[in-house]
Amino acid sequence: MPKMRAIQVSRAGGPFELVERDIPEPAAGSARVKIQACGICHSDSIVKDGHFPGLSYPRVPGHEVIGIVDALGSDVSGWAIGDRAGIGWNGGYCGYCDACRRGNFFGCQTATYITGITSDGGYADYTIARSEALAHVPEDLPAADGAPLMCAGVTTYNCLRNSGARPGEVVAVLGLGGLGHLGVQFAAKMGYKTIAIARGRDKEALARKLGALQYIDSKAQDPAAELLKLGGAQVILATVTSGDAMTSVIGGLGINGTLMVIGAAASLEVSPFQLLSGRRSVKGWYSGTSIDSQDTLAFSVLTGVRSMNEILPLERASEGYERMMKGDARFRVVLTTGH
């Protein structure tokens, strides 16, 4: 049986282990992808720390994958061996259950799994995905550039384009990590008056370079008051991991403004008065399906949006993960396999 490298976690809180595994075979409806690059997302901590009901171990994390289709199970249409493919965490859908027929593919209970969380993901040489969970990758997009777009990218892009904000309106991006630094670029390219909010001054120059018209240092300034000086934000894209940080900006929403929550904070305090006095709302958002990822890749190529990456070989996953968790990565760590 041919073997591959994989980085697995054997128990909640356990270390990353480099192991040798059999190369998996794709079942009916699935493809095997030879991985070229995989981003390290903060959500990989769900597997590392065991923050998800019913997780089973060992598990290979990773849901920001770009690679090449290398084997196909039966009953796969639209994909051929040698095609470039991207994989995010949405694990596909059956297409015939009630949820799918309503277009609510994330509601599918039949085929759905979560890549890198309930099935083995991208910290490896190969992974398996259902064919409807694959995104086509543009020719001219290098694998390491594309990988972070499969979660950090699609989550921010798809959230913004569904947020209801119109070009010219004030959109603030809270947090400048892997998601946030892409959120700023997408917001700027979509024509919003883009404001970046992060802790400290060291990210200001980069935020402006990425397209922010204004930078708010949440350590030195009151971000809500600063946003109100601009007339209030129509949308705040909250990418941070801290609920307190999200709470502190809600007062900066304009009339009918929305806090779009994508950061997986433990809790969030909202004053009903703040909501009702300005018809403000707080809304959650998760990434998207494979066609949303494909749109994200296409928009990024069209407009020049790129993740700023620190590239490490697969074997150094643990080091890359630590850099991300400490907030040292500028801005995404991407693992490459050499394929």
Ligand SMILES: NC(=O)c1ccc[n+]([C@@H]2O[C@H](COP(=O)([O-])OP(=O)(O)OC[C@H]3O[C@@H](n4cnc5c(N)ncnc54)[C@H](OP(=O)(O)O)[C@@H]3O)[C@@H](O)[C@H]2O)c1
């Ligand atoms: N909804 C979805 O579908 C989805 C998809 C992907 C990720 N996520 C979640 O989105 C969040 C961000 O992921 P990421 O990969 O971008 O993570 P990351 O690169 O590690 O960035 C973390 C961000 O959180 C901020 N932060 C951390 N501690 C903070 C604190 N105490 N106060 C204020 N801000 C703090 C940092 O702010 P500074 O910039 O100020 O340092 C940074 O912007 C995670 O919770 C992740 O699980 C959700």
Ligand SMILES: [Zn+2]
């Ligand atoms: Zn992610």
